Amino acid sequence: MKNIFHPLVENPYRKKDIDAAVKVLKTNKITIGPITNKFENIFRKKLKTNFSLMVNSGSSANLLALQCLINPYRKQRLKRGDEVLIPSLCWSTSLWPIIQSGLIPKFVDVDVNTLNINIEDLKKKVSKKTKAILIVHVLGNCTDMNELMKIKKRNKLILIEDTCESLGTKFKNKYLGSFGEFSTFSFYSSHQISSGEGGMLCCQNNEDYEIIKSLRSHGWSRGLKNETKIAKNNRQLDKRFIFYNSGFNLRPTDVSASIGLSQFRDLNKFMKIRTANRQMIINEIKKNFIVNNNLFITKENNFVKASWFGIPIILSKKISRENFIKGIEKNGVQTRPIISGNFLKQPSIKKYKLNKNLKLKNSDYINDHGLFIGLPTKLMTKINVKKLVKVFEKNI
Numbered sequence: 001m002k003n004i005f006h007p008l009v010e011n012p013y014r015k016k017d018i019d020a021a022v023k024v025l026k027t028n029k030i031t032i033g034p035i036t037n038k039f040e041n042i043f044r045k046k047l048k049t050n051f052s053l054m055v056n057s058g059s060s061a062n063l064l065a066l067q068c069l070i071n072p073y074r075k076q077r078l079k080r081g082d083e084v085l086i087p088s089l090c091w092s093t094s095l096w097p098i099i100q101s102g103l104i105p106k107f108v109d110v111d112v113n114t115l116n117i118n119i120e121d122l123k124k125k126v127s128k129k130t131k132a133i134l135i136v137h138v139l140g141n142c143t144d145m146n147e148l149m150k151i152k153k154r155n156k157l158i159l160i161e162d163t164c165e166s167l168g169t170k171f172k173n174k175y176l177g178s179f180g181e182f183s184t185f186s187f188y189s190s191h192q193i194s195s196g197e198g199g200m201l202c203c204q205n206n207e208d209y210e211i212i213k214s215l216r217s218h219g220w221s222r223g224l225k226n227e228t229k230i231a232k233n234n235r236q237l238d239k240r241f242i243f244y245n246s247g248f249n250l251r252p253t254d255v256s257a258s259i260g261l262s263q264f265r266d267l268n269k270f271m272k273i274r275t276a277n278r279q280m281i282i283n284e285i286k287k288n289f290i291v292n293n294n295l296f297i298t299k300e301n302n303f304v305k306a307s308w309f310g311i312p313i314i315l316s317k318k319i320s321r322e323n324f325i326k327g328i329e330k331n332g333v334q335t336r337p338i339i340s341g342n343f344l345k346q347p348s349i350k351k352y353k354l355n356k357n358l359k360l361k362n363s364d365y366i367n368d369h370g371l372f373i374g375l376p377t378k379l380m381t382k383i384n385v386k387k388l389v390k391v392f393e394k395n396i
């Protein structure tokens with residue numbers, strides 16, 4: 001590859017993010033602590049969710065949401081074999097926690113225009129065995145949340161919103177991640193904000209919050225609301241070391257929380273610049289007949305104010321995706337598939353015998369004709385915008 005002039009990810013860390021991390025390092029208290037707590041509270045208030053817990057990745061947030069759903073302390077828990085609907089355009093760890101929790105994923109197709117779950121296919125796939133929907137808000141866009149919430153209500157389904165790619169997006173003035181019983185976020189370095197590695201899990205009720213808090217930290221009773229009561233009921237044990245639940249260790253550090261919080265404070269600023277860059281690219285494409293007729297940039301769905309971190313592109317059928325990608329990468333534009341394409345095509349699916357000859361044509365179409373490029377948080381120069389569109393033209 002020549003010099004990369006349009007990377008997928010720039011270095012997301014600014015001086016103030018690093019300074020915040022160094023300040024924590026100097027306290028010698030690097031593990032989970034007051035900064036994590038502060039970040040969780042500020043996050044929860046902004047998104048208007050009832051509870052937020054920071055974890056060490058978006059994948060961990062998904063795992064904990066699913067594990068909470070089957071936990072014996074949950075009054076209305078899911079049982080082994082219950083079905084969870086999921087779009088086939090998803091990330092690996094959107095899917096695997098369903099299977100790891102003894103539940104059955106049922107794959108739903110997506111829309112080519114929005115990249116998000118297809119409401120009509122969703123309606124068809126709901127059965128008596130369906131107990132939950134795990135939707136993935138793809139790359140800052142989302143499905144028609146009004147329709148989705150109607151299906152959820154009508155069928156009494158639990159909703160998990162994998163919002164790992166869509167922090168900051170609003171549907172009808174309400175943040176994604178505030179619709180479902182659970183929502184998950186990722187602060188991996190390529191996303192809307194970054195904490196290095198990190199994630200957030202939001203939930204709406206206290207029962208789930210207490211379960212997740214314990215699962216996140218070894219199953220410990222430490223920090224739970226009824227910690228004292230648990231200790232009283234277990235007098236034979238050292239009250240500081242009581243394991244009340246099953247558990248993992250998926251805690252973040254205060255170092256990553258400090259970076260995440262520093263970036264979260266500037267989420268709106270990042271969104272503004274990214275939106276401006278996206279608009280400049282779209283305007284330039286519109287001026288170019290060849291590019292405009294062969295390369296389709298995913299638009300915001302109705303009622304959506306999107307927080308993009310990349311530009312999803314669907315190529316016209318006559319262009320070879322492979323050649324196009326090879327060409328533009330050679331000219332300094334980094335690319336990647338939209339999430340991971342149709343996840344049903346992955347070898348892990350075959351190994352676990354999860355695809356019973358299901359054909360999902362829109363997911364296949366996005367797999368075969370889709371890609372995405374980065375969207376910087378610094379304002380692009382006009383020269384680079386023109387150069388990008390010229391590179392597209394050259395490779396059509």
Ligand SMILES: Cc1ncc(COP(=O)(O)O)c(C=O)c1O
Nearest residue numbers: 057058059091094164186187188
């Ligand atoms: C939709 C989706 N869910 C979950 C994840 C996992 O997040 P993390 O990388 O923080 O584990 C990703 C990662 O990119 C993702 O795109």
